[in-house]
Amino acid sequence: MRAEEIVFPTEAGLYCAPGGFHVDPLRPVPHALVTHGHSDHARPGHGTVTATRQTLEIMAIRHGEDFADSRRIAEGPMRIGGVTVSFHPAGHVLGSAQVLIAPDQGPRILISGDYCRSPNPVCQPFEPVACDVFVTEATFGLPVFRHPDPLAEMARLIASMAEFPDRPHLVGAYALGKAQRVIALARAAGHDRPIAIHGALKRLCDYHVEQGIALGPLVPATEPGDAQLILAPPSAFASPWVQRFRDPVLAYASGWMAVRARARQRRIELPLVISDHADWPQLTATIRELSPQEVWITHGAEDGLLRWCEIEGIPARPLRLVGYEDEAE
Structure with a gap:
């Protein structure tokens, strides 16, 4: 045939x-x-x-x-x-x-x-x-489209958190795969503090942990404590949810962030070119x-x-x- x-x-x-x-x-x-x-x-x-x-x-x-x-x-x-x-x-x-x-x-x-x-x-x-x-x-x-090293992109995020220690860093990351990858990359880069996650990410993060993937301490974004890194689905950036954070640095993890016009359209201050x-x-x-x-x-x-x-x-x-x-x- x-x-x-x-x-x-x-x-x-x-x-x-x-x-x-x-x-x-x-x-x-x-x-x-x-x-x-x-x-x-x-x-x-x-x-x-x-x-x-x-x-x-x-x-x-x-x-x-x-x-x-x-x-x-x-x-x-x-x-x-x-x-x-x-x-x-x-x-x-x-x-x-x-x-x-x-x-x-x-x-x-x-x-x-x-x-x-x-x-x-x-x-x-x-x-x-x-x-x-x-x-x-x-x-x-x-x-x-020639994506940079994901660890290098994560280093940019870690450096921004060090430069702006009083500003929460909100990273838009899709619920399946991208959110967990960003968390794992942050851990690999030495970020061992709690990471806050939007409720829409919790069940799939829990599932990854159940499958033996270490994500470190995670806390709800509704009670972030001193967590400076907060992950949410990109749709949350267009909702009132984002207004609970004072002067946040908006970041977005996506291969499309290589297109700067897309970052500007979404008002992203820190585009992270991390693609799956x-x-x-x-x-x-x-x-x-x-x-x-x-x-x-x-x-x-x-x-x-x-x-x-x-x-x-x-x-x-x-x-x-x-x-x-x-x-x-």
Whole structure:
């Protein structure tokens, strides 16, 4: 079978015909394979959801225990319909995985989901997997996106807290993955004081601790005590919640903070370029490392990566999937 006969885009998202399932479907389907717990990839309402144990547990936390009719933990290679499927770490957030689809006859197709190659203390690192067709995201698929060392960005935050000891530092960080990564980076940088967190972050921070990820002392943002570092979802910055803090330094942890206009639009005083997605050098290095026969691009800056593949002599095509909103960034 040709790759296009095995996996192809539909209105519901990527569909594997011989397996009878969708990967990260955009609407409810009978059987969904889910790469990770961000809500633009992990939607409720499916018949069966197959994912890593951590992703299934995160979906239950976020959507309730009845998020699907049934669930199946991805452990080792699995036979689904006429294909063998396996899940491999993606380095994006806790529980995130790439999905390898291996038909009995035909090319091996690796669907990356969202992925990152930078070291991340709160999830397993990306695992390179041999494949014939690599289906990659391209959230930061333009040469301008070259993310700095996350520890260097954290050093900027620590330095700002030292320079302005009387000003609370409010960091906008998405509830799943980014908040916990910022906390872990702060600990790695030597910040051992309590960190205050918005109530919307508590359950997922608790879950990371339950999974053995050390986050240090955390306190509620409603009772921060002497905590100078406070984390909240970015939406809180547009609500009355932020007014409880006197003269705060507003910071935001996101790959998009490399675009200074976005920081200005959000009135961010301290933009922190900390991303859980691959930047341009990581995207292109990953394609070179895997050396697939074809590259398919699911979402993001498709045209930039498509042009790079053309220059490199790598057959590539965009899938033009819509509905992935880069929730975590």
